[in-house]
Amino acid sequence: MAELKKINLVFVHGYSVTNLNTYGEIPVRLKAEGAAQNFEINVEEIYLGQYISFNDEVKLDDISRAFEYAVKEQLAHLLNANERFVCITHSTGGPLIRNWWSKYYYNKPDNKCPMSHLIMLAPANFGSALAQLGKGKISRLKSWVEGVEPGQGVLDWLELGSAASWELNHEWINAGEEVIGAEKIFPFVLTGQSIDRKFYDHLNSYTGELGSDGVVRVSAANLNAQYIKLVQGTSEADSDKLLVKEFQQAQNTAFRIISGKSHSGTDMGIMASVKKRLTDKKSNEIIEAIFDCINVTSKIEYNTLFNRFSEETTEVQKKELKEIHKGAFKRRTYLHHRFSQVIFKVCDSDGSPISDYDLLFTGSDNDPNHLPEGFLSDRQRNRINKETVTYYFNYDKMLGRDINGKPTQPGKEIPKQLGILIRPRPTEGFIRFKECKLEASREYLDQALKPNSTTLLEIVLNRNVDTNVFRLQKLEKDAMPSKKAGDFKDIKPSNENVD
DSSP states (O other): OOOOEEEEEEEEOOTTOOOGGGGTTHHHHHHHHHHHTTEEEEEEOOOTTTOOOSSTTOOHHHHHHHHHHHHHHHSHHHHHTTOOEEEEEETTHHHHHHHHHHHHTTTOTTSOOSEEEEEEESOOTTOBGGGGGOHHHHTTOTTTOSSSOOOHHHHHHHBTTOHHHHHHHHHHHTSOGGGBSTTSBEEEEEEOOOOOGGGOBTTBGGGGOTTBSSSSBHHHHOOOOEEEEEEEOOSTTTTTBEEEEEEEEOOOOEEEEOTTOBSSOTTTBTTTTOOSOTTOGGGHHHHHHHHHHHTOOSHHHHHHHHHHHHHHHHHHHHHTSEEEEEOSSOEEEEEOOOEEEEEEEEEETTSOBOOOEEEEEEOGGGOGGGSOTTOEEEEEEOSSOTTEEEEEEEHHHHHTBOTTSOBSSTTOOOOOOEEEEEEESOOSSSEEOOOEEEEEEHHHHHHHOOTTEEEEEEEEEOOEEBGGGSOOOOOOTTSOOOTTTTOOTTOOOOSOBOO
């Protein structure tokens, strides 16, 4: 008989959970499947004593600190034996454990992470569009919470474009391939793109948003992201232009869309719908994907699984492109196109945030009227970090064809170009900004928009300081000027900039 492979499993639940039944039957099912696959699985349900996410004072950093303490205290026997654990998370649990890893193990070569695999189910890695609805409304959403008032501290992190989310994801995009491996960690993202219509809230259309699982967008779950930095030109000739100064693609991260799965619920939820019976075929796809992740032991195996997951994701999206929903009185068809999320952050050349600006997208000939119909599905500005705005693009409509190659607008030629025009304010006064643009092109569209993905896009604008902000007045005839002659409260801007 082959030797048993011992696996230590740690489960971390999602946002605003108050009961361990949130895990459903998945721990029991994994243990049973593990025995069938010659695994010996220890299930350690780490919940931080009480994983408090519904208290306003508790932030993601606080929970990360508590998790580090819980691991050292409750898993000391594993650490002392030089064993590691596989962590399976749901929803907010994903970015929480990434935040913990970042705080205590990233860029710390002498501090080996006790976690070997991070398997994230429907993770809100780039946040959730629902977070901006506010505590009162979110507490009524059955698709996310369990009857408690959600905590503002975690909710602020989850809001699209939050500073803390940007920092964590920018770090990941720039981390490089060396962070993935047997001596580091193996990260995985498994998510659905189906909507459980029983959870649809007619007052909150995000619960039925295409390209999402009813709570988290596919593009917000996926860690295959990119960062672009656009900088306004400084010379007279190019001060009206935005120039691409940096483009960084995140390391390949294994990502798989699971068919027929939504965020929550015992019928379709990616975690809660899993049944403990080995005969439950509806759970086979997610269970098999989890074990595919657990079985990875080398970077070569990881890269192989990355490629296979990519192919399987394409097949799922092809099959799920058209959804026909039969309601009580009406039959409705939904097209599950692929989407792209772009989070814009605007600051000046001194690094200060700019919140007063208009952002306009352009198509061919730098004309906003030359963009395809229905290309933009949503726009959301962060309430706290007003310099960041998240745009949700219909990727297939931008390219004019769906994943099966059929035109999204039959009979119309889609130009396949994208540009940006930004109008910052103020444009006059002692401190002023100048309108500038990035010429529309296919190259920029391909950089900024990728299917099922998020782009962090930072725009740096010149902070123009008027020469009259500070002047030197020569003292004449060894006498101070009169009160009238020395008064400069009504001085006007010169409209010339300091160098």
